[in-house]
Amino acid sequence: MAARQAMPHQDPKERARNFDEVALGYAEEQAIAEASRCLECRNPKCVQGCPVEVDIPGFIAQMKAGNFDGAIATIKLTNSLPAVCGRVCPQEVQCEELCVLAKKGEPVAIGRLERFCADHERKKGVAAPLRTQSTGKRVAVVGAGPASLTAAADLAKEGHAVTMFEALHDTGGVLTYGIPEFRLPKAIVKDEVEYIKQLGVDVKVDYIIGKIKTLDELRNDFDAVFLGTGAGLPKFMGIEGENLNGVYSANEFLTRVNLMKAYRFPDYNTPIKRGKRVIVVGGGNVAMDAARSALRLGAEEVSIVYRRGEDELPARKEEVENAKEEGIVFRLLTNPVRILQGDNMTVKGVECIRMELGEPDESGRRSPVPKAGSEHVIDADIVIIAIGTSPNPMILSGSDGLKVSPRGTIVVDESAKTSIENVCAGGDAVTGAATVISAMGAGKLAAQTISEYLRNN
Amino acid sequence: MSYTILEKKQIAPQVHLMKVLAPDVARAAKAGQFIILRIDETSERIPLTIADFDADEGYVTIIFQEMGKTTKQLAKMTDRDVLLDFVGPLGKPADVRKLGTVILVGGGVGIAPVYPQVKAYRDAGNKVISVIGARNKDLLILEDEMQAASDELHIATDDGSRGHHGFVTDVAKKILDSGEKIARIVVIGPPILMKVAAGMTAPYGVETIVSLNPIMIDGTGMCGGCRVSVGGETKFACVDGPEFDAHKVDFNLLMSRLGLYRPEEAQCQETHQCTCRSGN
Ligand SMILES: Cc1cc2nc3c(=O)[nH]c(=O)nc-3n(C[C@H](O)[C@H](O)[C@H](O)COP(=O)(O)OP(=O)(O)OC[C@H]3O[C@@H](n4cnc5c(N)ncnc54)[C@H](O)[C@@H]3O)c2cc1C
Ligand SMILES: Cc1cc2nc3c(=O)[nH]c(=O)nc-3n(C[C@H](O)[C@H](O)[C@H](O)COP(=O)(O)OP(=O)(O)OC[C@H]3O[C@@H](n4cnc5c(N)ncnc54)[C@H](O)[C@@H]3O)c2cc1C
Ligand code: SF4
Ligand code: SF4
Ligand code: FES
Numbered sequence: 001m002a003a004r005q006a007m008p009h010q011d012p013k014e015r016a017r018n019f020d021e022v023a024l025g026y027a028e029e030q031a032i033a034e035a036s037r038c039l040e041c042r043n044p045k046c047v048q049g050c051p052v053e054v055d056i057p058g059f060i061a062q063m064k065a066g067n068f069d070g071a072i073a074t075i076k077l078t079n080s081l082p083a084v085c086g087r088v089c090p091q092e093v094q095c096e097e098l099c100v101l102a103k104k105g106e107p108v109a110i111g112r113l114e115r116f117c118a119d120h121e122r123k124k125g126v127a128a129p130l131r132t133q134s135t136g137k138r139v140a141v142v143g144a145g146p147a148s149l150t151a152a153a154d155l156a157k158e159g160h161a162v163t164m165f166e167a168l169h170d171t172g173g174v175l176t177y178g179i180p181e182f183r184l185p186k187a188i189v190k191d192e193v194e195y196i197k198q199l200g201v202d203v204k205v206d207y208i209i210g211k212i213k214t215l216d217e218l219r220n221d222f223d224a225v226f227l228g229t230g231a232g233l234p235k236f237m238g239i240e241g242e243n244l245n246g247v248y249s250a251n252e253f254l255t256r257v258n259l260m261k262a263y264r265f266p267d268y269n270t271p272i273k274r275g276k277r278v279i280v281v282g283g284g285n286v287a288m289d290a291a292r293s294a295l296r297l298g299a300e301e302v303s304i305v306y307r308r309g310e311d312e313l314p315a316r317k318e319e320v321e322n323a324k325e326e327g328i329v330f331r332l333l334t335n336p337v338r339i340l341q342g343d344n345m346t347v348k349g350v351e352c353i354r355m356e357l358g359e360p361d362e363s364g365r366r367s368p369v370p371k372a373g374s375e376h377v378i379d380a381d382i383v384i385i386a387i388g389t390s391p392n393p394m395i396l397s398g399s400d401g402l403k404v405s406p407r408g409t410i411v412v413d414e415s416a417k418t419s420i421e422n423v424c425a426g427g428d429a430v431t432g433a434a435t436v437i438s439a440m441g442a443g444k445l446a447a448q449t450i451s452e453y454l455r456n457n
Numbered sequence: 458m459s460y461t462i463l464e465k466k467q468i469a470p471q472v473h474l475m476k477v478l479a480p481d482v483a484r485a486a487k488a489g490q491f492i493i494l495r496i497d498e499t500s501e502r503i504p505l506t507i508a509d510f511d512a513d514e515g516y517v518t519i520i521f522q523e524m525g526k527t528t529k530q531l532a533k534m535t536d537r538d539v540l541l542d543f544v545g546p547l548g549k550p551a552d553v554r555k556l557g558t559v560i561l562v563g564g565g566v567g568i569a570p571v572y573p574q575v576k577a578y579r580d581a582g583n584k585v586i587s588v589i590g591a592r593n594k595d596l597l598i599l600e601d602e603m604q605a606a607s608d609e610l611h612i613a614t615d616d617g618s619r620g621h622h623g624f625v626t627d628v629a630k631k632i633l634d635s636g637e638k639i640a641r642i643v644v645i646g647p648p649i650l651m652k653v654a655a656g657m658t659a660p661y662g663v664e665t666i667v668s669l670n671p672i673m674i675d676g677t678g679m680c681g682g683c684r685v686s687v688g689g690e691t692k693f694a695c696v697d698g699p700e701f702d703a704h705k706v707d708f709n710l711l712m713s714r715l716g717l718y719r720p721e722e723a724q725c726q727e728t729h730q731c732t733c734r735s736g737n
Contacts, residue, residue: 167544167675167677168675177679206458207481208544211546212545212546213481232677233678233679236681236691238691243686245714245717248682249681252682255674255679261499265725266721266725267499268499269499269501269527271718271722344713344716345710345713393678393696394678394696
């Protein structure tokens, strides 16, 4: 069996100082060579690992024959954002984990192939979609993240008149304000939004549901509503010193960098503190993105402080590797106790404690326990907290009867229906912070449920 | 999106009033709320209080003081120019109820956000005593409007060029000392004024409300940049506020966080001025 084709990357030293995309994508020969590794299993396990069930052997077979147009058409039957998913899906725990070749350690690089096909199509220019005949039904989609983009596209294809409401001044949700340019170029997100506009979706930014209009008003104005409001409310640790100057939530740090383009300050006017020594608390994708952004802003040393071990890091493997190559320091089994204050209420350092892994908890993960007497101080001038987010609460004002869990997530049934008759929900707002592809899967399901509801009402 | 400026005028040195066409915001706005605007693609998002609004005509009035790059750029705009973004109404509306007699204190451009509250408290059946002040008489804004909307209007200037020679807090203290029963004091202005006012009213045990102005980005509760400490708890001013119980607010933290980007702000303005001087 031929070895898995390596992804060409920008040189680590160089890329650690710029915001250009890190992974450069396969060349055509590489893509065909990688596609040729697929056994086209008759009972393809890989498909079971994909939340939207992309016909993986199907599109790969077309790639082998050099039919990239056919391949992208196959992918798009179930995945409307392949250029995004090919880049950011945690493939190693989804499609690629179940690939039969994974047992030997080298699954087919499904994500990279998907990305190749999507980029191939983008280079040629995506043909404007045909509009479906109107059903005369009106649907409101709240939020403009992957869940909403998918739901809006599917609903528009069914012929419904869709209006999308987004609180921020730009669309894309986390794809725009959270995931940095070097991992997901914003031009790709923009093109996807253009595509749904061509399908007839009316996109309104600067429009907050719960403020300009309540959900109850929206339900009266439209025949059905989809809520894809995400989970963007940052959590803090509640430790001493967390409000000092120089302590950011990852969301604030990344929003300044991505949405407001602070990395191009002062050409773009939004400032950001460029630290010399930066500590990022957390071990997920968000923490990796914040750490690598801080490095690119010119920091001398950036450390990830994470309370569990290497194997427990929730971030994508590939991004952990990328971060290490770029020189991010991993301080594992370490937890912050308090943030130390310097002059003028700025940050001077972080007092941390070492952790040991104890017995497995309910989630099956071994929970960390502090080691007494192991306190130590790490110098820092910037601290970024990336320990998770909860659902955006603003939608809840003026939404009588919308059932939410104690965690603040919107409660839905197996067909994405909320407790209110013509309202569906999906994505991070329902699951808590999860993945792009699961949000898309939920948007797709909700679109089906809404279309069915509209046929009967 | 784009939002047309219907009217723009200077109302005091470096203080400007703007009516912006934003029918959706105007329809939903309530006293105490604010908007966030962005002039163009490269601008910062800046928060400004809703100083007035007209749901029928579909406009929102903002009053701002030239501080740095964005507000200076905004000051140069004129009628029919357009703003790229104008989102709101943000924050919780002021908790206006019938309480009896209330004192509303506005300092500097803080008079602007106080004005809609004066009307709202009046409409709710309260007796409203307003106290407004500024460094000198030229900087005093909305005097006629405040006169018309209030039951009583007191004026103070730091240099004595108009009204009481001294601070608005002195005047408010005199009213408290006069023995009139005051149900609540609302104070809006520079953080230092709000801090002093909180200290002044504490011994009287009068409920004191301030409207906090920390640095904000999204205004939707998504970044935590606007966090303030109230009664030892961390709150996000954009969604939990902007109004809080003055006696519980950590003003020192607020003031230090407001100064966070001072070096960057200076740099931003410098670059801006350089390009202007180069003649293009
Ligand atoms: C930094 C970062 C990196 C990540 N990396 C990855 C990765 O590599 N791979 C992966 O699979 N996942 C990743 N994720 C997770 C993934 O981005 C999310 O799971 C996904 O974006 C959720 O999509 P969504 O549509 O549910 O919500 P979001 O993308 O959060 O979009 C919700 C949108 O709704 C808007 N909104 C909220 N309330 C209102 C309202 N009341 N009115 C109007 N609009 C409203 C918000 O402004 C937002 O734009 C990452 C997340 C972050 C933060
Ligand atoms: C809820 C709220 C309501 C406000 N209402 C008014 C108002 O009605 N009229 C008025 O004149 N001003 C108001 N402000 C303050 C106004 O937002 C700032 O003066 C403005 O952002 C300064 O921007 P700049 O680029 O001109 O100046 P800069 O040079 O960027 O900053 C000058 C100072 O303004 C503050 N500031 C900077 N950026 C922000 C930001 N994004 N958010 C908040 N403060 C910031 C900082 O203290 C800074 O030191 C309000 C602020 C808040 C949070
Ligand atoms: S969408 Fe994601 S999980 Fe599905 S095949 Fe593509 S990369 Fe794999
Ligand atoms: S499991 Fe692996 S080899 Fe089999 S079809 Fe899927 S990608 Fe190809
Ligand atoms: S401004 Fe971002 S949370 Fe308040």
